[in-house]
Amino acid sequence: MSTVIKGGTIVAADRSYEADILIEGETIKAIGPDLKGDTVVDASGAYIMPGGIDPHTHLEMPFMGTTAAETWESGTFAGLAGGTTMVVDFVIPGEDGMLAAMDAWESKATRQASGDYSYHMCVTGWSERHFDEMPKVVARGINTFKHFMAYKGALMVNDDEMFASFQRCAALGALPLVHAENGDIVAALQQKYMADGTSGPEAHAYSRPPEVEGEATNRAIMIADAAGVPVYIVHTSCEQSHEAIRRARQKGMRVYGEPLIQHLTLDEGEYFNRDWDYAARRVMSPPFRNKSHQDSLWAGLAAGSLQVVATDHCAFTTEQKRMGLGDFRKIPNGTGGIEDRLSVLWTRGVETGRLTPNEFVAVTSTNIAQILNIYPQKGAILPGSDADLVVWDPKLSKTISASNQKSIIDYNVFEGFKVNGLPRYTLSRGEVVWADGQNSQPQPGRGKFIKRKPFPAA
Amino acid sequence: MSTVIKGGTIVAADRSYEADILIEGETIKAIGPDLKGDTVVDASGAYIMPGGIDPHTHLEMPFMGTTAAETWESGTFAGLAGGTTMVVDFVIPGEDGMLAAMDAWESKATRQASGDYSYHMCVTGWSERHFDEMPKVVARGINTFKHFMAYKGALMVNDDEMFASFQRCAALGALPLVHAENGDIVAALQQKYMADGTSGPEAHAYSRPPEVEGEATNRAIMIADAAGVPVYIVHTSCEQSHEAIRRARQKGMRVYGEPLIQHLTLDEGEYFNRDWDYAARRVMSPPFRNKSHQDSLWAGLAAGSLQVVATDHCAFTTEQKRMGLGDFRKIPNGTGGIEDRLSVLWTRGVETGRLTPNEFVAVTSTNIAQILNIYPQKGAILPGSDADLVVWDPKLSKTISASNQKSIIDYNVFEGFKVNGLPRYTLSRGEVVWADGQNSQPQPGRGKFIKRKPFPAA
Amino acid sequence: MSTVIKGGTIVAADRSYEADILIEGETIKAIGPDLKGDTVVDASGAYIMPGGIDPHTHLEMPFMGTTAAETWESGTFAGLAGGTTMVVDFVIPGEDGMLAAMDAWESKATRQASGDYSYHMCVTGWSERHFDEMPKVVARGINTFKHFMAYKGALMVNDDEMFASFQRCAALGALPLVHAENGDIVAALQQKYMADGTSGPEAHAYSRPPEVEGEATNRAIMIADAAGVPVYIVHTSCEQSHEAIRRARQKGMRVYGEPLIQHLTLDEGEYFNRDWDYAARRVMSPPFRNKSHQDSLWAGLAAGSLQVVATDHCAFTTEQKRMGLGDFRKIPNGTGGIEDRLSVLWTRGVETGRLTPNEFVAVTSTNIAQILNIYPQKGAILPGSDADLVVWDPKLSKTISASNQKSIIDYNVFEGFKVNGLPRYTLSRGEVVWADGQNSQPQPGRGKFIKRKPFPAA
Amino acid sequence: MSTVIKGGTIVAADRSYEADILIEGETIKAIGPDLKGDTVVDASGAYIMPGGIDPHTHLEMPFMGTTAAETWESGTFAGLAGGTTMVVDFVIPGEDGMLAAMDAWESKATRQASGDYSYHMCVTGWSERHFDEMPKVVARGINTFKHFMAYKGALMVNDDEMFASFQRCAALGALPLVHAENGDIVAALQQKYMADGTSGPEAHAYSRPPEVEGEATNRAIMIADAAGVPVYIVHTSCEQSHEAIRRARQKGMRVYGEPLIQHLTLDEGEYFNRDWDYAARRVMSPPFRNKSHQDSLWAGLAAGSLQVVATDHCAFTTEQKRMGLGDFRKIPNGTGGIEDRLSVLWTRGVETGRLTPNEFVAVTSTNIAQILNIYPQKGAILPGSDADLVVWDPKLSKTISASNQKSIIDYNVFEGFKVNGLPRYTLSRGEVVWADGQNSQPQPGRGKFIKRKPFPAA
Ligand SMILES: [Zn+2]
Ligand SMILES: [Zn+2]
Ligand SMILES: [Zn+2]
Ligand SMILES: [Zn+2]
Ligand SMILES: [Zn+2]
Ligand SMILES: [Zn+2]
Ligand SMILES: [Zn+2]
Numbered sequence A, B, C, D: 001m002s003t004v005i006k007g008g009t010i011v012a013a014d015r016s017y018e019a020d021i022l023i024e025g026e027t028i029k030a031i032g033p034d035l036k037g038d039t040v041v042d043a044s045g046a047y048i049m050p051g052g053i054d055p056h057t058h059l060e061m062p063f064m065g066t067t068a069a070e071t072w073e074s075g076t077f078a079g080l081a082g083g084t085t086m087v088v089d090f091v092i093p094g095e096d097g098m099l100a101a102m103d104a105w106e107s108k109a110t111r112q113a114s115g116d117y118s119y120h121m122c123v124t125g126w127s128e129r130h131f132d133e134m135p136k137v138v139a140r141g142i143n144t145f146k147h148f149m150a151y152k153g154a155l156m157v158n159d160d161e162m163f164a165s166f167q168r169c170a171a172l173g174a175l176p177l178v179h180a181e182n183g184d185i186v187a188a189l190q191q192k193y194m195a196d197g198t199s200g201p202e203a204h205a206y207s208r209p210p211e212v213e214g215e216a217t218n219r220a221i222m223i224a225d226a227a228g229v230p231v232y233i234v235h236t237s238c239e240q241s242h243e244a245i246r247r248a249r250q251k252g253m254r255v256y257g258e259p260l261i262q263h264l265t266l267d268e269g270e271y272f273n274r275d276w277d278y279a280a281r282r283v284m285s286p287p288f289r290n291k292s293h294q295d296s297l298w299a300g301l302a303a304g305s306l307q308v309v310a311t312d313h314c315a316f317t318t319e320q321k322r323m324g325l326g327d328f329r330k331i332p333n334g335t336g337g338i339e340d341r342l343s344v345l346w347t348r349g350v351e352t353g354r355l356t357p358n359e360f361v362a363v364t365s366t367n368i369a370q371i372l373n374i375y376p377q378k379g380a381i382l383p384g385s386d387a388d389l390v391v392w393d394p395k396l397s398k399t400i401s402a403s404n405q406k407s408i409i410d411y412n413v414f415e416g417f418k419v420n421g422l423p424r425y426t427l428s429r430g431e432v433v434w435a436d437g438q439n440s441q442p443q444p445g446r447g448k449f450i451k452r453k454p455f456p457a458a
């Protein structure tokens, strides 16, 4: 049983070319002219790209006293509808440690996911137990460990904990990830704004200024450098953080930066909307920034100082957001984006000339697969690669709206965005799982956990 | 008649993996396990990489009253011996214009070259004739135009000539290249040092300080930006120039920088050697810089702010160099490197951990092919690509010496460098043209001119 | 015959303190408590500051086929009305050379000026005659030489001319000044916009983008560094230029930058006004920039990377501006500001907390006097200093309007600005020449040429 | 009883000029030509400068289990011998709080000091008591509070403590000072080097790399910015820290940097001396850096991005240093410099052309007095200023040696430095307390505590 994608232009990170793709089973068998297969997927007039990988999601995440409403079922299907064939979620250990938490995550993901997935493991403290569990986590196929420099009193780790964990990563061939905001200062500023009576969503932005993110990014990089390990800064939202990354890279350090599609296209003006609900739905950390930061992020993607575009998809309903009425600190932090990342990036990035189509593929898929060490199983259109593919039709367009989205959240932060460029078909391991206009449905349990090997240890 | 390369690890810009390569005729037919062919090339214990491309050579170049002694025959064969399977040389128009000059270059290259080659066309003035000839040059397969901001009274163009030519490049889908040094200031400083009685090779370095290169780089970038065209800075030798490139890239401009293997590894101390011959042999423009600049260049290659490594191979004999005895301005400018670029870069770059093997391939071959628009015919190990390949043996080593080189020059600026990593075999379009220890010989006339198409015009 | 200024707070560049000032004749005799004199000037509730020095004016300048309409009489009186007690104008040599031009300038200035003045000498070409005249100019009391990198075909000098002149400055202990825009590129862009049919004032801004200024600034600095002389960049209007200055200063080079009060407070939006006259009146070079550049300039003044605030007062009537109807290239370049520099800077700089009152004095007077080598005769409140003083009343306010200005121009680019802080009294060499609300009149011929000595030669 | 200093050239921060100085009692009475007084101090052929102020000393400091051996008596006298007329020391609160500690310091200082002095108060934790004591400290004449980001387990404060204290400073009109090194990472690296068996003084440098200082500087600046208060970074030793300071200043923040004379002239090679004693005597935090950092610091002083030069004089005997034999972590941190700061800075800074004599005065005295808010009582040569003066003879020279120093320490880190420029006379409040070649003696108890007022509160 084979499938051939015919008539399209393959867009890879390194080049664009016309060729058909023959899929046998779950993988790409051949690439070339005039291929034949049992089933034909029409790509005429379209681009064929590696399926998007979202390296940063929080599906059904328990956080701030509630649980993100986007489920593994709805979230992964929303991804497929938007051309994203794999997500990497974050496991947060509780009292029972990393391995138990991974089991808990797996119990939700494996039965619901329509697309493939992996995890990052969070390090939320430090002890001998952490030291001992990390290699076991690596053995189970996770080679990335996330550290929060914010969320004081909850997930936050301090500098020596981070240094200890980074050293452990270096020894294990794992890559540390960092949520970079100075949690002490955020907490103090939050308190100050509440004390001043500024309790609305705008205070969320005020209490997390770009300087607070830039500082933490700079600190994380120094600690990684001291530990002799590369580092990946999640949700790089501002010039301050980007500047720290550039400065490090220009000394030869291996540092990666991940802008979100939200920060690339939405600005802090959103928090000043008179409608509390409107503003609260946009509350995430770091918050949206002013437009000068957007220019910095776009240029970084073109220059290569920033490498990937993610979503930090962590979606709460309006109802959940209202937990923070009267106290912005209690608004669950997170927004969605998994369904719209590719089309928004294409529209605002490729159609404007900021990024080439090849760079689009690099930042949404190939670079991510390489950095997370699953390339070329994922992120590539090569014989032997998983047939996670998007037939991208640059002529399809729509206006983004919560009213017709696959996500089960009751709003969309990109509401009203007109996008050009959408998946005509999305294939997950060889199977068409999304076809434009054909009422595709989720296939819970179809998605597989993708093991990621460690890097050669330092 | 097929060839299979067996038992090696393919190192591409994007990944490393074990596979055999099947070659039929001049191109790669298949890549995979257990391939079979008529002839077997043993790659066990070795890496297989795309053949090196040297984007910057001057073989038999008429310059400063003499002609570079390295011939197309010796130069291209030296390249093959070192793993470089293609060179891009510079055509310098004379009174009869660009097309006649191209014919003249071709008459030398086609009968002598052992490896493939292409040209950049130099723009050494501006007139309606230049305007008219440029599209014809493009039609003949050249999509890059070089501009000299130095060599006042000879090759130098001024700002409005450069702007006019850059605009023409934009319209034609061609890429402008720039030799960036402020020719006015160089000329004035040369005169000053001669007037002061400082006439030895060290004055060559004094009269071309890094600031003079940084300034011109910055200016070229501004002019390219105004013309709406990317720009490629040849022989980026210093932090000042690199800084200008970085600054531009961080605004989203498309700027490329090309360090030379010489500037990465040799410093200005060379010019203070008491032996006039020793110092004069190292005279090139820009001159070697102090070690802090080397750090900057290496970090740039790792960070991606610099993209390629070249040689500017323009080799004169000691006898020729002596034209400048008593007047450093008359020392023919140029050094060699084509034979040793890969082994020196591997030794000083990969073995030290500064670059990964994949980055090594990127900067010596893949990036170059992409920027010059001959990818994936060249610079790739993909089915359909020309079988320009190097079986790179990291265990082979030697001490570089003029006494046993293929270059016909009587010295070598890397004399005494111990290198680890050398070609076990070099293949040019499917044929083994260099085999370590087997007395391979040049094959004049074997090399072909490779046409390079224009980019989509702006 | 003595005067005492009583009851005020002296604001100097280094400190603020309460004291009276006793003036005898033209100079400050004593500073201290409870001084007595024949006449009392009331400074209660006010600051006493050194009179403003405007280092950059063009009164009655012949330029672009007409002559700036602001006369020495009206311009210097407007200065006094605004608290500026000295201006430094630019002498432009014609066919008869520098000394004759200086005579011509002097013939206009000496009989009209109400306040003191000096000149910069322009170097608009290079020859043995320039070499020979420069020391004579220095001997006549001018230690600064101005160079235009723009105005191609008119005032512009090229790089080797500039280098020659800078070397001469170094030998004479003179300071080179530079108008930094790349004249070649400006000319080419002007032609391009005209060819495209964009002929209005907005094309003036389009054809002189910040990059063009940044490039020239960077080049001027490199040339000065090669010549071993400090350099002063006039009308630094943008981050690009400021960045080049900072970068140089951080290598230990002595580089000065001069923002104008216009660039600090007006933005490029002015050129898009639908009223051609409105926009054309704002045409000057460099043009106004967007607001991000203003932030850069303000921060530079606070940080010390920019040192002085000037006006480039070169004022043409609306009638004159209309020479450029249909061809923006013919709009006489220049705006006014001499009357409002201090009050606008105080309002937008000191009242907002960007600058301290002491920094205000430094950038409007003291730093200028030091850089131009007339300190502490000017720019200081010290015994022996010329009694050029302003009694600055922070409670006086007005709305700037052409309808009630001293300048004889028929408009004002700051029209409608509400300013707080104005001179209650202005004293020129001990005499009250402006008193708020008292119908002060110009005193043509009162102003004196102030000789400026060379610096110790390099 | 009056004194007149005759025949010299006054060198102030703003200018140099020839004048006599008349002193009556402890203050300057008049400045001008041909002054007369009861006693004449001969300044012919010499410069007269404001006495040096050392803003950073630790006399008799209890630290690391011992007490700095330089006493208030010997230290302040060594200062006078070198031209420094005032020191600012650090009070470290113990269990009894800030006020008791200030009493303890005062009990040592008041009876021993030959020259004037002030204190900075250290904030080594945070509590309501700290909050309450700070205004009392301010009321007693201290307007600067010091924070240690290093010395984990001892003096170190964390980010929220620092933020709380900085906010308190803002409210009180006090200036926070910061010792900027990341104490967590230093502690971890120390442990690592000890574990690796690297226990000598070189490990002190290894465990405190420039990145660790740069990080903390960057963090301190962010925290100050969030608190709305300027910040002063003590002992800025490296480009990383300087870069953070520059970056902040270029955003308009008020940040000060203090290089030490040691970091300007001594490099990390000192720690590799085979003589353990030699190396251990140089152990201080931050450690000496490589020469590229020195270039950065010198350029910063010229550019104004760094403002003052101090010593961090905290001198232990060789005997004390030996506490760290076998464990570098126990070597008492600190070196001397109070006696030699001016002569070394003059020799290495002014004689080389890096700094002007006026800049020398600014960075050793005037800027310090302004930043610490004791200007113009100190740091100025103005009528009414304290007559703390140095008659600086640029022709006096010596070779620095422990064998003939006034400091009571048994070595000198500048041993063997040839210096040109030394005090001919030093005057403290009008009295000659040091005369070259005349066997001047300490005058314990002569020095006075100088109150420093708060700045206007934010
Ligand atoms: Zn996060
Ligand atoms: Zn997240
Ligand atoms: Zn060249
Ligand atoms: Zn070349
Ligand atoms: Zn101008
Ligand atoms: Zn002007
Ligand atoms: Zn310290």
Ligand SMILES: [Zn+2]
Pocket: D056, D058, D312, D314
């Ligand atoms: Zn200290």
